[in-house]
Amino acid sequence: MQTRFFTINDHPQGTPARELFDLHEQALPDLAEGEVRIRNRWLSVDPYMRGRMSGVTTYIEPFELNAPLEGAAIGEVIESRDANFPVGTKVRHMGGWRDIAQLPAAELETLPTFEVPEQAYLGVLGMPGMTAWTGLNLIAEMQEDNNVLVSGAAGAVGSLAVQLAKAKGGTVVGIAGSQEKLDWLEAHGVKAVSYQGKDAAQLTEALNAACPEGFDVYYENVGGTCLEAALNTLRVGARIAVCGMIARYNDDTPSAGPGNLAMILIRRARMQGFIVFDHWDHYPQFLEEVGPQVENGRIDYEETIEEGLERTPDAFLKLFEGANRGKMLVRL
Amino acid sequence: MQTRFFTINDHPQGTPARELFDLHEQALPDLAEGEVRIRNRWLSVDPYMRGRMSGVTTYIEPFELNAPLEGAAIGEVIESRDANFPVGTKVRHMGGWRDIAQLPAAELETLPTFEVPEQAYLGVLGMPGMTAWTGLNLIAEMQEDNNVLVSGAAGAVGSLAVQLAKAKGGTVVGIAGSQEKLDWLEAHGVKAVSYQGKDAAQLTEALNAACPEGFDVYYENVGGTCLEAALNTLRVGARIAVCGMIARYNDDTPSAGPGNLAMILIRRARMQGFIVFDHWDHYPQFLEEVGPQVENGRIDYEETIEEGLERTPDAFLKLFEGANRGKMLVRL
Numbered sequence: 124m125q126t127r128f129f130t131i132n133d134h135p136q137g138t139p140a141r142e143l144f145d146l147h148e149q150a151l152p153d154l155a156e157g158e159v160r161i162r163n164r165w166l167s168v169d170p171y172m173r174g175r176m177s178g179v180t181t182y183i184e185p186f187e188l189n190a191p192l193e194g195a196a197i198g199e200v201i202e203s204r205d206a207n208f209p210v211g212t213k214v215r216h217m218g219g220w221r222d223i224a225q226l227p228a229a230e231l232e233t234l235p236t237f238e239v240p241e242q243a244y245l246g247v248l249g250m251p252g253m254t255a256w257t258g259l260n261l262i263a264e265m266q267e268d269n270n271v272l273v274s275g276a277a278g279a280v281g282s283l284a285v286q287l288a289k290a291k292g293g294t295v296v297g298i299a300g301s302q303e304k305l306d307w308l309e310a311h312g313v314k315a316v317s318y319q320g321k322d323a324a325q326l327t328e329a330l331n332a333a334c335p336e337g338f339d340v341y342y343e344n345v346g347g348t349c350l351e352a353a354l355n356t357l358r359v360g361a362r363i364a365v366c367g368m369i370a371r372y373n374d375d376t377p378s379a380g381p382g383n384l385a386m387i388l389i390r391r392a393r394m395q396g397f398i399v400f401d402h403w404d405h406y407p408q409f410l411e412e413v414g415p416q417v418e419n420g421r422i423d424y425e426e427t428i429e430e431g432l433e434r435t436p437d438a439f440l441k442l443f444e445g446a447n448r449g450k451m452l453v454r455l
Numbered sequence: 456m457q458t459r460f461f462t463i464n465d466h467p468q469g470t471p472a473r474e475l476f477d478l479h480e481q482a483l484p485d486l487a488e489g490e491v492r493i494r495n496r497w498l499s500v501d502p503y504m505r506g507r508m509s510g511v512t513t514y515i516e517p518f519e520l521n522a523p524l525e526g527a528a529i530g531e532v533i534e535s536r537d538a539n540f541p542v543g544t545k546v547r548h549m550g551g552w553r554d555i556a557q558l559p560a561a562e563l564e565t566l567p568t569f570e571v572p573e574q575a576y577l578g579v580l581g582m583p584g585m586t587a588w589t590g591l592n593l594i595a596e597m598q599e600d601n602n603v604l605v606s607g608a609a610g611a612v613g614s615l616a617v618q619l620a621k622a623k624g625g626t627v628v629g630i631a632g633s634q635e636k637l638d639w640l641e642a643h644g645v646k647a648v649s650y651q652g653k654d655a656a657q658l659t660e661a662l663n664a665a666c667p668e669g670f671d672v673y674y675e676n677v678g679g680t681c682l683e684a685a686l687n688t689l690r691v692g693a694r695i696a697v698c699g700m701i702a703r704y705n706d707d708t709p710s711a712g713p714g715n716l717a718m719i720l721i722r723r724a725r726m727q728g729f730i731v732f733d734h735w736d737h738y739p740q741f742l743e744e745v746g747p748q749v750e751n752g753r754i755d756y757e758e759t760i761e762e763g764l765e766r767t768p769d770a771f772l773k774l775f776e777g778a779n780r781g782k783m784l785v786r787l
Contacts (some may be wrong), residue, residue, distance in 0.1 A: 346717070365720045380712030384679070388697045388728035396720035 124151050124160070128191040128221035129435055134178035138443060143176075144436035145189075151225050159208045159228050163198035163204050166219040166432075166453040167245040168439040169279075170367055183398070194219030195245050197234065208233070215244050222432050222455055237414045246450030247417050247424040251279035254399040255342075256409045258364035259287055262397045263340040265362075270294045270334050272353055275344030276313065277304035277425075279450040282367060284342045285313045287413070287424050296333045298326075298349055307448060311423060318349060323381070326352035342366065351381035354392075362369065363394040425449025456483050456492070460523040460553035461767055466510035470775060473510075478613030478766035482558050486536045491546075495530035498551040498764075498785040499577040500771040501611075502699055515730070526551030527577050529566065540565070545575055554764050554787055569746045579603030579749050579756040580742065583611035585673075586731040588741045590696035591619055594729045595672040597694075598623075602626045604685055608645065609757075611637035611782040612698060616674045618754050619644045619745070628665045630658075630681055632777050639780060643755065650681060655713070658684035669674050674698065683713035686691050686724075695726040757781025 127148045135143055154160060172194060175186045186192055196219035200212040205228035208214060213234040216226030233246050246252060258280075259265045271288035274280040276297025287311055288295045297308045298316050309313035314333040318326055330352055331340075337358040343350060346368030353363070386396060416422040427447035429438040435453045442451055459480045467475055486492060506528060507518045518524055528551035532544040537560035540546060545566040550556030566576050578584060590612075591597045603620035607613040608629025620627045621644055629640045630648050640647035646665040650658055662670075662684055669690040675682060678700030685695070719726060748754040759779035761770040767785045774783055 211541040368717050368720060379714050380716040382711050384682075384712040384716075385700050387726060388700060388730075391728050391730055391733065393725060394719060395725040396723050398720075398723055401723065448642075 124223060125149065126151050126221055126223040126225070127432060129295070129432075130189045130191060131176055131186060132189060133251040134185075134188070135176055139173070139176065139440065141436055141440065146433065148451060151223065151275055154202055154204045154225065157205050157228050158224060159200055159205055159214075159231060160198075160202035161198040161214060161216065161224045161226070161231075161272060162201045163196045163219065163222055163224055163242035163455055164315070165197040165245055166252070166435055166438075166455065167195040168435065168442060168451050168453065169194065169250070170442050172439065173443070179182045183400075188320060192219075193217050193248055196221075196224065197241055197245055198224065198423070202227075213241055215249070220435055235410055235414065237410075237418045238412075239417055242450075242452055242454075243417060243424070244424065245452060246279055246426065247283055247422065248414060250399060251450055252283050252318075253403075253406055253409050254366055255283035255287060256413060257399050257402045257405065258342055258366045258397060259340065260424075261317045261402055261405065262364035262395050263342065263362040265291060266342050267291050268293045269339035270296075270336060270358070271340045271342065272296045272298070272330065272334070272338040272347040273342040273344070273357065274298045274318075274353070275367070277307055278449055279447070281342070281344050282307075282423065282425060282449050283413075287344075289313060290341070290421075293339070294334045294336075296330060296338070298330075298345070304445075304448060307425065318345075321348070323351035323355075327355040330356045337361075343368070347378070351383060354381055354383050354386040357386060357390040357392050359390050359392075361390055361392040363392060365394060365396040427451050429453045431455065456555060457481065458483050458553055458555040458557070459585055459764060461764075462521045463508055463518060464521060464525060466520070467508055471508065472506070473768055473772065478765065479523075483555065486534055487555065489537050489560050491532055491537055491540045491558060491563060492534040493528075493530040493546060493548065493550065493556045493558070493563075493787055494533045495551065495554055495556055497529040497574045497577055498767055498787065499527040499582070499781050500767065500768075500774060500785065501526065501582070504771065505775070523550075524552035525549050527582055528553075528556065529573055529577055530556065535560075545573060547581070549599045552767055567742055567746065569742075569750045571746075571749055574758065574782075574784055574786075575749060575756070576631070577784060578611055579615055580746060582731060583782055584615050585735070585738055585741050587612045587615035587619060588700055588745060589614055589731050589734045589737065590674050590698050590729065591672065592642050594696035594727050594735065595674065595694040595716075597623060597672050599623050600625045601671035602628075602661065602668060602690070603631070603672045603674065604628045604666070604670040604688065605674040605676070606630040606650075606681040606685070607699070609639055609780055610676060612781070613674070613676055614639075614757060614781050615745075615754065618643060620672070620674075620746075621645060623752075625671070626666045626668070628662060628670070629678070630662075636777075636780060639757070650677075654678070654689075655680045655683035658705065659687040659767065662688045669693075672696070675700070676770060679710070683715060686713055686715050686718040689718060689722040689724050690726075691722050693722055693724040695724060697726060697728040721761060759783050761785045763787065 214231040296314045305315040320336045341353045341363045546563040609631045629645045637647040673685045673695045
């Protein structure tokens, strides 16, 4: 059986170009004992993958050049030499960026059984959802009635973070770019602030207008101007969960950081970076809390879907243009 | 009875000038019930006072123009209308920047009774010592054998932080400026690194050479280039206790921050600002742990002493020239 998969042919400088990605086709070896063959139905593309392309170890091993790329995917078992994963089982695994994956059974998870579309386990009930929940609860230790600010608030992670925060009762403000994203936020009870055309002082002013009492929690997905403005609006004892800083992922040389970092001292604030994989032992707790809310529609989510394996690099590149609302997915 | 005290006549921009400070003399009112009169013997000057001069509320109320400045001081009760503080009692209080203080008894603390010079309760066993201990233990949660980096390592706070860290067993590296300070650090078993003449990349290289495994804890007193270099040398899960950022206290306009703040994410690090006054309920625990070590000489400390009330502003201004080793004091 043939598999088709993407590789990268270089370590990109700056924003990756479409030419970075090559599509290959090759024959799969016979299944070994304990291996499983999966026909992928959904592929996930995520901002953190940019870090794995840089050729240096950050918090995760870098992608190898000219080897199949990896990422979360959902598919159905089509051939199996492991009794726990019979043919027909729906599974999640990291053998994405390809159509047919062949993996040891130890690297597969059977999908949970909430009444949700299967691709939800790549988004709202998958890594991005778990990331939102972890940042708010385990890192920022959000309390009832806390005022919460979220940057990248209409993205895959941010859009769940604002809803989880909203459910706990305080004022929730989301920073986003396009009018469409701002409208989505407002429709979900979130005060929406646009970063577009604003420097840090102007963004600070807009955040102060949206929440004059200031923020107890800042959920950071973006960095840059958003971070600088957020630092100006912290309450004493505030916690910043640093989930990502997408504004800078494609920078060749580091840009200067915020000039007001002393606000960390003045507001006795705490800023903490985290990687969701370090906290995966809490995934069952997350599912138990959030799964029913997705099932019954209390938590809403958006998807932006590209069709066909060939479009996977395009879907990935769109993440850096802010072109997605909610989770960016590829359907095969 | 007359009291002489200092005031400021303006909110300084940039580095304060000597002319900012005025010495006044005025008669004290009669003692009210519950009040105590103290002849000050030692005055403390500290970097945090610069923040109180700026006219804005940061983490502490600003100094009022043309009103007596405040600061820690030690003296002896010379007249009392409170039974807990009879004449002759040695006390610590916040009525510094003056020779005779008159205060409600509730604002006085009787000095503890370790066999140490009384001014130690303004330094190694006072606010700076408690600040070092709080940052390492309560904020950075230092563990046995952690590698610890301290900036401003020969200052009042830093010089105790390096010794407390050293006692817990890991590699301790201190950043300082002058050769005299570097020598003091080396004599106390601390690897000394000079920041002078180095940009962030060069300072990073020097820190890597001093501790190739990287740091679990960074005790931040300085900011600027020190912070940028430190961020490059963190181990996964590192904690930064932000005690001060003296490099920037006299800046008129904020300088840009470190361009490598994403290291907080990459190393899943935590950065937390703190003010020792928030943690003062731990002062007895600090005294119990550190007092005996100062008494028996296991913890060493330095003092830089200016003589006479008139020299108080000069002592304060020298803090920003790095002219002090250890605690800067004024003896009356």
